[in-house]
Amino acid sequence: MAIKYTYVGHATHLLDVNGTKIVIDPFFGDNPSTDMSADAVEADYILLTHGHYDHVADAVAIAKRTGATVVSNFEISNWLGQQGVPEEQLHAQHIGGGFNHSFGYVKFTIAHHGSGLPDGSDGGNPAGLLITTDSKKLYFAGDTGLFYSMKLIGEEGLDFAVLPIGDNFTMGPDDALRAVKLLTPKVVVPSHYNTWPPIAQDAEAWKSRVEAETDTKVVVLKPGESLDV
Ligand code: NI
Ligand code: MN
Numbered sequence: 197m198a199i200k201y202t203y204v205g206h207a208t209h210l211l212d213v214n215g216t217k218i219v220i221d222p223f224f225g226d227n228p229s230t231d232m233s234a235d236a237v238e239a240d241y242i243l244l245t246h247g248h249y250d251h252v253a254d255a256v257a258i259a260k261r262t263g264a265t266v267v268s269n270f271e272i273s274n275w276l277g278q279q280g281v282p283e284e285q286l287h288a289q290h291i292g293g294g295f296n297h298s299f300g301y302v303k304f305t306i307a308h309h310g311s312g313l314p315d316g317s318d319g320g321n322p323a324g325l326l327i328t329t330d331s332k333k334l335y336f337a338g339d340t341g342l343f344y345s346m347k348l349i350g351e352e353g354l355d356f357a358v359l360p361i362g363d364n365f366t367m368g369p370d371d372a373l374r375a376v377k378l379l380t381p382k383v384v385v386p387s388h389y390n391t392w393p394p395i396a397q398d399a400e401a402w403k404s405r406v407e408a409e410t411d412t413k414v415v416v417l418k419p420g421e422s423l424d425v
Contacts, residue, residue, distance in 0.1 A: 198212075198213075198214060198424070199211065199212065199213050199214075199329060199331070199332055199334075199424070199425040200212040200422055200423075200424055200425070201334075201356070201385070201422060201423055201424075201425050202420070202421070202422040203385060203387065203417040203418075203419060203420070203421055203422075204223075204224070204227070204229075204230050204232055204419060204420070205227055205228075205229025205230040205232075205391070205419030205420070206223055206227050206228075206229045206230075206250060206387070206388060206391040207221050207223070207245075207250065207251060207338075207339065207360065207387050207388045208220065208221050208222055208223045208224065208227060208230070209221065209336065209358060209387070210237075211327075211334075213299040213300060213329050214299065214329070214330070216240050216241065216298060216299040217238040217239050217240045217241070218239070218240065218241045218242075218243060218299065219237055219239045219241070219242050219243070219258065219264070220242075220243045220244075220245070220325070220336055221243070221244060221245055221250075221251035221252070221338075222234060222237065222239075222242060222251075222252070222253065222254040222255050222258050223249075223250045223251060223252075223253045223254060224237065224253070224254045225253065225254060226249075226253055227250070227253075227391070228391055228392065229390070229391050229419045230419050230420065232420070234254035234257055234258055235257075235261070237254075237258055237262075238262070239258050239259075239262045239264035240262075240264055240265070240298075240299075241264055241265050241266075241267060241297065241299065242255055242258060242259055242264045242265070242266045242267070243266075243267045243268070243302065243325055243336075244266065244267070244268035244269075244272055245307065245322060245323050245324065245325060245336065245338030245339065246269075246272075246307070246309060246310070246311035246319060246321075246322035246323065246338060246339060247271075247272050247275070247311040247312055247313040247314075247317075247319020247320070247322075248310065248311065248312065248314075248319075248339065249314045250391075251338075251339070252272070252313065252314065253314075255276065256276060256279045256280070256281055259276065259281045259285055260280065260281060263285060264285065265285055265286075265287055265297070266281060266285055266286055266287065267287045267289060267295075267297065267302060268286075268287075268288065268289075269288065269289065269290055269291075269304065269311070269319070269320040269321065269323060270288040270289075270290055270320060271311075271317075271318050271319055271320030272311070272313065272319050272320060273286045273287070273288035274288075275313050275317050275319070278317075289302070289304050290304055290320075290321075290323075291304045291305065291306055291321060291323055292304065292305075294326075299329060300327050300328050300329035300330070301327070301328040302325060302326070302327050303325070303326040303327075303328075304323040304324070304325065304326075305323060305324040305325070305326050305335075305349055306321075306323070306324065306340075306343065306345065307321075307322040307323050307324045307337065307338045307339060307340035308322075308340050308341045308343055309322040309338065309339040309340050309341070309365075309366070310322065322338055322339060322340070323338055324336060324337045324338045324340060324349075325338065326349060326352065328352075332355040332356060332425055333352055333353055333354050333355050333356075334354070334355065334356045334357070334358075334425065335349055335354050335356070335357040335358070335379065335381065336357075336358045337357070337358065337359045337360060337367075337375070338360075339360055339365060339366045339388060340360065340366060340367065341366065341367055341371065342367050342371035342372075342374055342375055344378065346375050346378035346379050347378045347379075349378075349379060350378055350379040350380045350381070354379055354380065354381035354382065355381065355382050355383065355425060356381060356382065356383050356384075356385075356425045357376075357379055357381035357383070357384045357385070358384070358385045358386075358387050359372050359375055359376070359379075359384055359385075359386060359387065360372065360386075360387055360388035360389070361386040361387070361388065361389050361397050361399065361402055362388045362389035362390070362391070362394075362395030362396075362397055363389075363394075363395060363397065364394040364395050365388070365394075365395065366388050366395075368397070369397055369398075369401075369402045369405070372386070372402065373402070373405055373406055373409065373410075376406050376410050376412050377409070377410055380410070380411070380412065381412055382412065382413065383412065383413045383414075383415055383423075383425070384406065384412050384413070384414055384415070385414075385415050385416075385417055385423075386399045386402060386403075386414070386416060399416040400416060402414070403416055
């Protein structure tokens with residue numbers, strides 16, 4: 197019944213769902229936004245939205261150390277296998293497909309972005325993650341531009357959403373505000389900003405705009421901060 201969310205920084209997230217530890221898009225060692233070490237991360241599951249370095253950087257190391265199940269698209273799953281992650285830890289899914297994992301149902305949703313892996317391998321298509329636990333529905337948009345079918349995702353009834361606001365590589369603040377209007381989550385956390393100069397944003401200003409124009413509550417977290425979903 198209890199879900200704790202922690203914003204590691206950039207686009208790396210931790211979830212504790214009823215005691216199950218989940219890492220989304222592990223980027224620790226080279227992440228300017230966190231001092232947290234990949235060596236200290238607890239993981240039962242690693243979820244990956246796409247193949248870019250700032251999302252998979254520490255996935256292989258954490259998977260090998262913890263034995264966590266890695267949930268990703270099929271192409272990234274194959275690549276993880278080539279990097280030596282044992283087959284029994286790999287769980288491949290793809291867009292539109294959901295699966296009942298031990299902590300909840302994870303459905304891969306569309307995202308408009310790239311997904312090339314760090315060594316140039318094909319990382320398939322990028323995705324977002326819609327997670328349904330015994331009590332809540334959570335949406336992690338991943339790296340994406342605005343798309344109108346966010347409205348369909350919103351129709352599922354979101355308790356919590358994480359959206360990129362950094363601009364340049366993903367939605368910026370204006371489109372992220374439009375995304376909130378399509379998704380209508382109860383709570384939204386901004387991510388993928390302030391890591392590097394091209395994605396510098398004023399999250400407090402975005403919070404003011406969103407809360408003036410929608411019923412969604414914006415929680416701006418500093419790297420390392422948590423909230424109870
Ligand atoms: Ni990316
Ligand atoms: Mn990214």
